[in-house]
Amino acid sequence: MTELNTKTIAELSDLLEKGKCTSVEIVRDVLAAIDGGDAEIGAYLTIDREAALAQAESADVARAAGRTGPLLGIPLAVKDLLNVKGQPCTCSSKILEGYTAPYDATAIARLRAAGAVFLGRVNMDEFAMGSSTENSAFKTTRNPWNTDCVPGGSSGGSAACVAADEAIASLGSDTGGSIRQPAAFCGCVGLKPTYGMISRYGLTAFASSLDQIGPIAKTVKDAAILLEALAGKDEMDSTSVDIDVPEFGKMLTGDHSLSGMKLGLPKEYFVEGMDPEVEKAVRAAVGHCQDLGAEIVDVSLPHAKYAIAVYYIIATAEASANLARFDGIRYGLRMEGADPIELYGKTRAAGFGPEVKRRIILGTYVLSSGYYDAYYLRAQKVRTLIRNDFVEAFKTCDALLAPVTPTPAYKIGEKMNDPLKMYLDDILTTPVNLAGICGLSVPCGFSGSGLPIGLQILGDSFKEENILKVGHAYEQTTDWHTRHPAK
């Protein structure tokens, strides 16, 4: 059998179950795709060939001995900020060059227990700060649909490798849209789970009240399978919530009716300056959901427009505290100094890239004496207003429909000199993190120049089943997800 790398988790686990392929064969096809295409795409920072093949062999042995499971023997790529024991974890930063993870993140440990295979590390914006993966200290990742364009970010490598069939699925993290936006730019499915759904233990922290791990996959079903394996309370993360994890993987069936579901259309999400092709594709998707039986209602999220301002205060404040640990003492880069203060200043100057420096400085400023109330406290209060808007909307709606981004992917280099302009692109994704709710990005069309467009489906806290159901029904009755970028 050829090109196992182009298949989904659900398809491969069926083939594995029936003995029609082995995990080693899958991993070999994926590695061949990486060897053939990644020089151009640049999704991977490091590839752990021998370990991946050894894990695949173990999975095949276990299966022969009677073990089953939807992730047993499935190769995945991991965003370079999740600790996988024995692998690098650089967060695409020079300050962590040479670092080897001494333990598994809980998300990784759970996937390992489910028999998944870890291919290697994929590129990202340094410390997840960015929307285009151009802030990586190590390499440029290109959009597989048009290699002149960015893949999105910060989980750009995670989306690009899935779109290019260089992994069956991947893990990313989403602080302000970093899973949903690259998934939309690369024509993949991306899920940002509810805050507290997945343990953050072993995820290098950017903004602790916003960060959440999630899957990037080829189909909604695959994202659901991964979510089921990842979710649940973990003693090592006190913000992980103790819920009964539904069987997400099994609940998505051949029934694609949305009758009985009420879907809200937030008028503020069709923002001024939105690309007409994006608006057209998303409105057509809304009509499609209506055809599937959903009732569409207008809703208002009047404070969503403040999300960027709130986000860039809260996220940078939390980042300035979290990134204080990178001081050249315990791990990573050290620039020598006569005393610790000199060592810190020189190490952080040499180790951090411009965007990380900018955000740490902004975060330090908004937390500093005299400015705390004016910026940080005020932002936290407006955050409450943003969250309350969603609480209100979900009193009547099962899910909300919106675009993921105002435009499709843009050219590499286009926005690098204007940080504020880059930040403003996050207007449709950041409210979800501030409110702590869940969001799904599903392909819903292409621009005239052939770039993917994403539909964003938002759900209330711990109502992932609603957004997965809507996303699955939409996806399975359209053919966007079956298209592949030209090789």
Place this chain on the structure above:
Amino acid sequence: MADATHIDVSYVANLARINLTEEEAELFQGQLNQVLKYVEQLNEPDISNVAPTAHAMPLVNVLRDDIPRASMDQDTAISNAPAARDGQILVPKINDQF
């Protein structure tokens, strides 16, 4: 809200322990002034009776049983240290009395 133009990038960078070049300080000064100008819009909404949200999922007093258990061993814990000796991380001298 504070006057947005008051950020002194060089001063704040020192608080954050990041040595900036003059070029960086000048560039960031302009860029962050722009960002702070943008966030002034947070003066618009009425927040007089609004409680702050620190976490979207408010959980308090998350406890677990206090039972000793195995943790990372010393060698592993310092395996990434830039300089180590005898199971300890080496740092530059902190003051002249030792």
